[in-house]
Amino acid sequence: MHSPVVVLGGGPGGYAAAFLAADEGLDVTIVEAESRLGGTCLLRGCIPSKALLHLAKVIHEVEELKADWGVEYAGEPSINVDAVRGRKEKVISNLTGGLAQIAKRRNVTVIQARGSFVSSGELKLEGDHESIPEGGSITFDHCILATGSVPAMPPSFDIGSDRVMDSTGALALQDIPESLLVIGGGYIGLEMGTVYASLGSKVTVVELAEGLLPGADRDLVKPLAKRVDAMCEGRVYLNTKVGSISEVDNQVEVTFEGPNKFGHERFDRVLVSVGRRPVTRGLGLENTQVVVNERGFVVCNSQQRTADPKIFAIGDVAGDPMLAHKATHEGRVAAEVIAGKAAEFDKRAIPAVVFTDPEIAWAGLTEEEAKRDGREVSVAVYPWVASGRAQALNITDGLTKWLIDPETNRVLGCGIVGSGAGELIAEAVLAIEMGCEVSDIAETVHAHPTLGETLMNAGEIYFGTATEIYKPKKKAKA
Template identity: 60%
Template structure:
């Protein structure tokens, strides 16, 4: 099996340090991982498919038994007759709706993928609940601080809130605290030490802004981070939260301790800020 990616790294929406353990594993498992490459042409042969590559590939023409093309998704809003209503649709096909799902047409609400990024089922579910409660006269609005994203690979990758990539794009100052799973007793016990847990922290208020996890079961662990960010927790709150031992959930607390320089499972003394 070979993977072809147009950009210079797998999963371009995720932070590079989260993708690295997965990319190392896939490089060992797959025949090839081609980056900065795209498929220029496909040709059906008698018992195979001939693929012509353009980019950083030495052998430009290769043959495969099967080809799966995955280039993204787009909303299917063009055949709903919305042009006969007051509903506004963006150039990308998303329906414009407010934080209660209401569109410019009073009788039409929009939730889920058709209402914009991120296109995730759990986001759609919460939008739907907010819309229904609004219809019933409630004051609920959909304004989450963090929406978790999970890539169900092995190892899994999960993140919530602000990412390092976004912080750099926004030129936003953050502090990052990382805890490698190689220092986790449970990770050693189950033989999954390739993972890592990290927090993004506001340097002034020490409020938790984002979390990223890579490793087995990362999708299960991210829920605690979502709650912490949603509740406006500070890094000290994570340190003061007792996590069961030995579990992978401890890595969330350990990463917080790394930030404060109090970690006992990993020697990372806190550096004094320049005056």
């Protein structure tokens, strides 16, 4: 079988590339090992985790109603795990079913098989699905590599027990363990820890670094760290190393080495969330001209071209940040380049969102990066305690901030912590991409009372014109 364009991987980058290439009039085939399109993001990542996080948020809000508003209920809520799991699977099924229909309407061929490169122009197809062509291979003019990433599991933690889970295992929601250890204080560990704590587990978090969410600005992390500490009832241990893991008497025994946590303790389950690695091994890339760097990422340029003229790479295999929305846009670029258009991936801002409660979102330059690079920036921070909307919703621990070039007044970055931060960051991304000056945001009329107006308010802070806060801008030295 021959296809002018083959996309290896049916995740958000892969199917976006395939659909756009089809819209450009190209004959396209997706090769996907899973029985459904959607990749990690849809099947066992972004979408199911956000569905469960919604449940966790609602449970927390009900608790706040009882504590702060005097709302009484007949009794404590009970969790039907089968029903929760069923609802999560329904969300996945609805979306994957939709993708299958869209593929048919666009005349995109989908082959369910594991693909590996025989050469720069041919894939070997392994599996027993009826969609695999006779001969078990497919040739192509161009291939878009979109195989994504998988959870990293250090060998010392891989003890062959289902009690030690990665994010995929945690999302399977086999049960609600009485005690759960989360190894890794990054976004995946904190999101899943939030879910299990809300469902009734006694959660402990251990992080090797000195703070949660390493790399994020500390003022954004602070409100979340406070919430996580309360959620875990003080069982958050930083600067702490996990020495060994073993299964003992139907529990997992873990040893710790840290200033506030030393010795060993047993847990019903352990979630290992120490990062992800790109899927570039076992693909036969050595049979092509594709170059893979020391971190396992495929080397490619701004047009997603690899060192092999027939092969493009997008998404997690193409390098950080490993985010679904970045993969989607890279897929569009690859499809347009193959179609003969002048396109490249050249973004000033790629938003990052941590869907905890409160949410954290940032885009563009961060304060941590500015400090590291010795770059001079002005920072304008608007605390949500001054927001009428935040006061009404009792979410006053949030903040919105802009990072601004003091010479040109252009916005370079934005950070938000608080409810709905992931939605609010979109305006900031647009502003950064357009090269807006902070006055463009400050002078744009925002609806009141909303959390969106905190972006305007933070701009007013920069000029010293915020009405709810008295903080005149410092005058320049003569």
